[in-house]
Amino acid sequence: MNANQNAYPKPVEKYDVLNFLGPNLVTAHGDDWRRQQVVSRGVFNTDGWNFLWGETVRIFEGMMKAKGYNEMKSGEEVKIEHSVSMTLRVALLAIGNAGFGMDMSWNDDQNMPIPAGHTMTFQTALHCVAQSSILRLAIPKVCQVTVREMVTAFDELEKYIQSIIKEKRGALLGENAPGNDEANAELKFEINERQDLFSKLVKASLSGEVPLKDEELQGNIYIYLLAGHETTAHSISYSLALLALWPEKQEEMYRQIMQAMPADGVTTYADYKKFEYVLAVYFETLRIFPPVQQIPKKLSQDTVFTFDKSNEHNTARAAPPATVPEQMTLTVEKDTVVFISPPAVHYNPKYYPDPYDFRPERFVGKFDRTTFIPFSTGTRVCIGRHFSEVESVAFLAYFIKHFSVHPTPAYEGETREEMKKRMLQGTPLITLTPHSIPLTFRRR
Numbered sequence: 433m434n435a436n437q438n439a440y441p442k443p444v445e446k447y448d449v450l451n452f453l454g455p456n457l458v459t460a461h462g463d464d465w466r467r468q469q470v471v472s473r474g475v476f477n478t479d480g481w482n483f484l485w486g487e488t489v490r491i492f493e494g495m496m497k498a499k500g501y502n503e504m505k506s507g508e509e510v511k512i513e514h515s516v517s518m519t520l521r522v523a524l525l526a527i528g529n530a531g532f533g534m535d536m537s538w539n540d541d542q543n544m545p546i547p548a549g550h551t552m553t554f555q556t557a558l559h560c561v562a563q564s565s566i567l568r569l570a571i572p573k574v575c576q577v578t579v580r581e582m583v584t585a586f587d588e589l590e591k592y593i594q595s596i597i598k599e600k601r602g603a604l605l606g607e608n609a610p611g612n613d614e615a616n617a618e619l620k621f622e623i624n625e626r627q628d629l630f631s632k633l634v635k636a637s638l639s640g641e642v643p644l645k646d647e648e649l650q651g652n653i654y655i656y657l658l659a660g661h662e663t664t665a666h667s668i669s670y671s672l673a674l675l676a677l678w679p680e681k682q683e684e685m686y687r688q689i690m691q692a693m694p695a696d697g698v699t700t701y702a703d704y705k706k707f708e709y710v711l712a713v714y715f716e717t718l719r720i721f722p723p724v725q726q727i728p729k730k731l732s733q734d735t736v737f738t739f740d741k742s743n744e745h746n747t748a749r750a751a752p753p754a755t756v757p758e759q760m761t762l763t764v765e766k767d768t769v770v771f772i773s774p775p776a777v778h779y780n781p782k783y784y785p786d787p788y789d790f791r792p793e794r795f796v797g798k799f800d801r802t803t804f805i806p807f808s809t810g811t812r813v814c815i816g817r818h819f820s821e822v823e824s825v826a827f828l829a830y831f832i833k834h835f836s837v838h839p840t841p842a843y844e845g846e847t848r849e850e851m852k853k854r855m856l857q858g859t860p861l862i863t864l865t866p867h868s869i870p871l872t873f874r875r876r
């Protein structure tokens with residue numbers, strides 16, 4: 433599949449439901465997709481990574497000033513019931529600030545003033561929409577907001593997005609602040625300098641060559657929230673769970689973080705590559721828990737699949753039948769929808785020996801990228817891949833620098849094997865969702 437992308441197009445009709453705030457990169461195909469892709473590629477760039485890194489560190493620092501964390505002395509502990517409650521907040525703030533260009537911090541709460549013309553703050557709307565998008569996609573009982581709140585949140589977010597587009601575009605075109613050229617120039621400068629995805633999307637769409645329609649701007653900024661928020665939050669949570677269950681890997685990670693971290697603890701995206709082991713931990717997490725478990729593709733022609741006998745000894749399965757032929761073939765008709773299965777590749781011992789073991793070292797130095805596919809592969813590969821990597825590496829590096837992470841036993845005497853079984857459970861909803869990861873953080 434890596435070699436021949438045209439033979440396996442994306443069945444975009446399966447994603448129609450994601451169009452409700454406007455057409456976007458996930459749902460588009462053909463020339464529409466190419467146009468949106470050109471704009472999007474310009475948006476995900478190094479200036480943005482710098483900004484995202486800084487924002488993620490700022491979010492972590494905000495958390496450290498928050499109740500529960502602010503006065504912790506070395507050796508003191510804080511327990512959380514489910515690490516996702518923390519990591520979802522991190523991911524929401526990261527996409528809110530580095531994605532939407534807001535200025536939200538850990539301590540912002542529901543008491544913030546609601547702007548005129550709205551019935552919810554931007555943060556509440558973003559939070560409800562992020563939480564309830566799955567419900568909106570017709571999978572029941574997974575959000576904690578009422579249906580009325582959810583509908584309001586979607587309307588509100590749409591209103592906010594529309595007014596932000598108007599404001600950013602107005603500033604770029606010099607339409608704001610009529611009669612006040614100085615203020616106008618300042619606003620224009622500020623928007624031009626902003627490195628959040630939304631500002632860059634508006635700017636790129638105004639550049640003329642490949643304009644985006646308003647509804648596409650709206651659809652794309654929403655899709656960043658939906659595609660990038662939960663996937664990353666769940667993955668950071670699984671990373672913390674794995675580090676808690678494999679303390680020797682956590683110690684190695686801590687050692688390497690301290691080596692990479694400048695003495696004053698101040699880092700920028702320029703330091704990203706120094707945190708190679710942190711990225712390796714994140715990649716190994718994505719190998720074990722790929723958030724998207726099945727990636728649909730369509731066959732553009734009748735296709736013969738060949739299965740190699742060397743796949744027979746998957747340790748997850750019962751012993752293979754004694755008479756497996758050297759090669760088996762299967763002919764599948766044109767237009768059939770088939771699925772790329774990241775878990776099937778990631779758990780194949782041919783590519784990853786002892787696939788159930790957590791070994792970040794697999795991703796230190798050179799590794800085979802064709803068998804590492806949490807972000808898919810080919811032309812429709814995830815455009816937000818590096819966004820997720822930068823956010824996760826920055827957060828995990830700072831978190832593990834300040835805390836050691838431990839499993840919270842469910843009962844006295846619970847063994848490591850029992851904890852593994854309990855903590856690493858997940859359900860593949862739209863993305864793989866951890867059941868419950870209770871953790872204890874000890875201040876270093």
Ligand code: HEM
Nearest residue numbers: 457458656659660663664724807808812814815816819820
């Ligand atoms: C752990 C984090 C993430 C994982 C595992 C992930 C995984 C994926 C996968 C499997 C696809 C489908 C590709 C295909 O159809 O072949 C995809 C597409 C996409 N992702 Fe991600 N993603 C992540 C984070 C993000 C982030 C942070 C953003 C945006 C800020 C994002 C935006 C997108 C978009 C726009 C597409 C559609 C690309 C296209 O069809 O051209 N993703 N992602």
